[in-house]
Amino acid sequence: MSFVEIETASQPECWRRAAELAGTQSAALPTAGERVAVVGCGTSFYMAQAYAALREGSGQGETDAFAASEFPFGRTYDRVVALTRSGTTTEVLDLLGRVRGTTRTVAITADPETPVMAAADDVVVLDFADEKSVVQTRFATTLLTLLRAHLGLHTESVVRDAEAALAEPLPEGLVDCAQFTFLGRGWTVGLANEAALKMKEASLSWTESYPAMEYRHGPISIATDSTATWMFGTAPEGLADQVLATGARWVESGLDPLAELVRVQRLAIARAAARGLDPDSPRHLTRSVVLTED
Numbered sequence: 532m533s534f535v536e537i538e539t540a541s542q543p544e545c546w547r548r549a550a551e552l553a554g555t556q557s558a559a560l561p562t563a564g565e566r567v568a569v570v571g572c573g574t575s576f577y578m579a580q581a582y583a584a585l586r587e588g589s590g591q592g593e594t595d596a597f598a599a600s601e602f603p604f605g606r607t608y609d610r611v612v613a614l615t616r617s618g619t620t621t622e623v624l625d626l627l628g629r630v631r632g633t634t635r636t637v638a639i640t641a642d643p644e645t646p647v648m649a650a651a652d653d654v655v656v657l658d659f660a661d662e663k664s665v666v667q668t669r670f671a672t673t674l675l676t677l678l679r680a681h682l683g684l685h686t687e688s689v690v691r692d693a694e695a696a697l698a699e700p701l702p703e704g705l706v707d708c709a710q711f712t713f714l715g716r717g718w719t720v721g722l723a724n725e726a727a728l729k730m731k732e733a734s735l736s737w738t739e740s741y742p743a744m745e746y747r748h749g750p751i752s753i754a755t756d757s758t759a760t761w762m763f764g765t766a767p768e769g770l771a772d773q774v775l776a777t778g779a780r781w782v783e784s785g786l787d788p789l790a791e792l793v794r795v796q797r798l799a800i801a802r803a804a805a806r807g808l809d810p811d812s813p814r815h816l817t818r819s820v821v822l823t824e825d
Contacts, residue, residue: 535668561591610635618646620819641662712754716764
């Protein structure tokens with residue numbers, strides 16, 4: 532088995548541990564009413580999008596998500612939350628250095644032996660969710676579980692849905708599709724973006740992602756009998772029928788959207804295997820992007 536297969540399968544237990552840990556991290560994580568920016572790169576940026584929508588949508592305070600390289604330093608925030616599995620990503624460390632002393636910062640990381648430990652005011656370490664694979668699976672979903680639990684939005688049913696996502700067969704024929712589009716609404720837009728990235732990284736698949744209501748505004752034109760459109764959460768009324776009318780596959784389930792992401796991770800691994808690819812070591816990618824000056 533590849534590392535990513537083992538790590539994907541371990542997510543239910545990681546989520547349980549993260550939910551328990553959330554109760555001990557109140558001092559480090561944002562409090563209700565704070566104006567918060569959440570930053571990350573790659574997968575962590577998409578988890579930042581999901582968390583920002585969840586936090587603001589639950590009435591706990593204005594929350595923005597940014598790619599670390601695009602942070603608006605002219606804005607004022609009460610706290611910056613930095614998401615970084617490796618703790619070494621250049622853009623994240625640079626950002627933390629620039630706001631130090633003016634904005635309280637917290638980093639959520641997997642590795643306690645990295646520079647981010649000294650770069651942030653507070654650090655939450657999820658070392659039990661660290662990964663050997665370059666492709667992120669369990670760290671991303673575990674950190675989002677921690678944050679959902681801190682917001683009071685996590686239940687044991689989410690973990691049971693993840694167990695179901697690991698146990699149930701993937702929809703027949705998906706591995707052979709030529710193109711995949713992932714759709715979300717609200718906080719699940721970030722999950723849709725991450726699903727598309729996972730399929731690109733692990734299996735070199737042609738993928739796209741959109742807010743669900745935007746799919747009718749042009750992207751649906753690529754839907755054919757060789758494509759799949761995958762919905763995270765409840766679809767807008769009539770959208771499934773419109774997609775099916777194109778001949779494309781429509782994928783939707785009643786699982787919690789975070790558990791639905793586990794199903795996409797499994798598809799990415801299966802598609803990589805079918806194409807003879809190594810999902811642990813995607814081409815052109817490393818565990819962390821560390822930039823050096825010329």
